[in-house]
Amino acid sequence: MTAARVFATARRVLQQLRRDHRSVALMLVVPIVLIALLKWVYWDDQAVFDRIGLPLLGIFPFVTMFLVTSVATLRERQSGTLERLLSMPLSKVDLLLGYQIAFGIFATLQAVLAVAVTVGLLGLSVAGPLWAVVLVAILVALLGTAIGLAVSALARTEFQAVQFLPAVILPQFLLCGLLATRESMQPILAAISNLLPLSYAVDAMKEIGVAPSVSTETWRDLVIMVLFIVGFLIIGSATLRRRTP
Amino acid sequence: MSASAISVSGLRVVRGDTVVIPGLDLDIASGAITGLLGPSGCGKTTLMRAIVGVQRIVSGDVRVLGIPAGLPELRRRVGYVTQAPSLYSDLTVTENLRYFARVLGVDMSEVGRVVEVVDLGHRADSVVVRLSGGEQARASLAVALLGEPELLVLDEPTVGLDPLLRQDLWASFRRLADAGVTLLVSSHVMDEASRCDRLVLMRDGQVLAHETLKDLLSTTSTTDVESAFLQLVQDTGAHT
Numbered sequence: 001m002t003a004a005r006v007f008a009t010a011r012r013v014l015q016q017l018r019r020d021h022r023s024v025a026l027m028l029v030v031p032i033v034l035i036a037l038l039k040w041v042y043w044d045d046q047a048v049f050d051r052i053g054l055p056l057l058g059i060f061p062f063v064t065m066f067l068v069t070s071v072a073t074l075r076e077r078q079s080g081t082l083e084r085l086l087s088m089p090l091s092k093v094d095l096l097l098g099y100q101i102a103f104g105i106f107a108t109l110q111a112v113l114a115v116a117v118t119v120g121l122l123g124l125s126v127a128g129p130l131w132a133v134v135l136v137a138i139l140v141a142l143l144g145t146a147i148g149l150a151v152s153a154l155a156r157t158e159f160q161a162v163q164f165l166p167a168v169i170l171p172q173f174l175l176c177g178l179l180a181t182r183e184s185m186q187p188i189l190a191a192i193s194n195l196l197p198l199s200y201a202v203d204a205m206k207e208i209g210v211a212p213s214v215s216t217e218t219w220r221d222l223v224i225m226v227l228f229i230v231g232f233l234i235i236g237s238a239t240l241r242r243r244t245p
Numbered sequence: 246m247s248a249s250a251i252s253v254s255g256l257r258v259v260r261g262d263t264v265v266i267p268g269l270d271l272d273i274a275s276g277a278i279t280g281l282l283g284p285s286g287c288g289k290t291t292l293m294r295a296i297v298g299v300q301r302i303v304s305g306d307v308r309v310l311g312i313p314a315g316l317p318e319l320r321r322r323v324g325y326v327t328q329a330p331s332l333y334s335d336l337t338v339t340e341n342l343r344y345f346a347r348v349l350g351v352d353m354s355e356v357g358r359v360v361e362v363v364d365l366g367h368r369a370d371s372v373v374v375r376l377s378g379g380e381q382a383r384a385s386l387a388v389a390l391l392g393e394p395e396l397l398v399l400d401e402p403t404v405g406l407d408p409l410l411r412q413d414l415w416a417s418f419r420r421l422a423d424a425g426v427t428l429l430v431s432s433h434v435m436d437e438a439s440r441c442d443r444l445v446l447m448r449d450g451q452v453l454a455h456e457t458l459k460d461l462l463s464t465t466s467t468t469d470v471e472s473a474f475l476q477l478v479q480d481t482g483a484h485t
Contacts (some may be wrong), residue, residue: 015336125328244299
């Protein structure tokens with residue numbers, strides 16, 4: 001691994017993103033519009049908005065980055081650029097970290113903007129520090145990137161890659177504790193939800209929403225998320241083969 | 246004849262249930278242009294991928310510049326151009342080249358040089374998706390030229406190019422060979438044979454012939470590569 005190659009890759013990914021104004025706009029604006037919608041849906045009930053608004057800030061980056069990464073990586077595989085890169089002195093770690101840094105930077109931008117609008121304009125109440133909210137959003141984005149990378153190996157076409165969204169994301173959305181608390185679920189489902197990375201993001205966001213300082217449980221959730229990221233990156237790197245059939 | 250740049254022995258490649266290359270031996274001379282000719286599906290690309298070290302092989306030994314194919318120390322010394330342009334279509338030619346130059350760790354001045362070699366100076370700041378097929382092929386070739394590799398493996402680099410451009414490209418291949426670079430160029434256009442120093446004729450994963458055009462024509466008593474190929478196929482058919 002070399003820093004020069006990691007940053008060259010991150011820079012290239014950001015250059016590609018910058019060319020695609022429409023995607024960038026969608027990625028930045030859509031989460032904000034959705035949360036604003038939610039505010040108006042629960043017009044009479046600020047408590048509900050406060051309860052689900054914050055966890056949603058931790059789910060949107062996951063979905064966006066999962067989609068962007070799985071399609072981007074699939075393109076790398078199909079266009080032949082991946083094969084070309086792997087025939088050059090680039091390590092898989094260079095490539096993976098390059099993607100993580102680029103999407104991490106983008107996720108920071110997305111999170112800061114979303115937090116500013118939801119807390120500043122829409123009056124979402126957050127007891128904990130806002131930097132913690134942004135931190136969770138960034139980790140969630142990196143998680144989405146890591147899982148997207150791993151899953152893209154299973155997809156042969158962009159159609160299939162998009163189909164992995166309901167297959168991979170929706171079950172986690174149902175079980176993450178946003179709709180019903182994880183403790184109240186059928187015990188087997190509760191156990192499964194313990195194995196899903198998104199659950200820890202939602203736990204962390206809920207806790208930050210009510211606790212004035214970042215608690216030990218929140219830190220534990222963040223560490224678990226980092227471990228998930230590393231785990232999925234290892235799976236993802238196993239799918240990048242220099243020699244293919 | 247100079248030492249071999251590539252030496253393949255007992256190469257066997259199986260993809261799924263298909264035996265693509267049953268068992269192949271080949272030595273490619275260094276500092277020359279070797280044309281790899283044969284109908285599409287005959288195993289040209291598979292052989293090239295094995296030489297570059299991206300093909301999973303069943304058995305056999307492939308040595309490139311004296312080193313087993315695919316080892317990290319070869320990655321800077323071998324340039325490979327696939328049939329797909331292998332570029333980021335949403336970046337400009339220069340942005341693509343700068344990225345690959347950084348990955349290779351070569352000087353940024355290389356970017357300007359290779360753009361001139363493939364004659365894309367006027368399109369350097371165009372986004373790749375807006376280039377014509379021929380321009381994309383040349384941009385892809387430019388990437389392979391970064392860092393002046395000793396061996397260039399080019400899979401059908403002239404496909405779909407107009408005759409004038411093909412002539413230009415072959416002229417630059419010749420200049421590279423004169424400078425000591427080894428080129429292995431595949432084509433299914435038999436008339437490109439006259440531009441190569443040596444020819445390898447392939448069919449069904451096997452080498453039918455490996456000699457100069459002149460020798461090939463005289464051993465088969467033919468006047469063009471196409472007929473020589475047919476003659477060889479007939480001969481091997483008679484043996485089996």
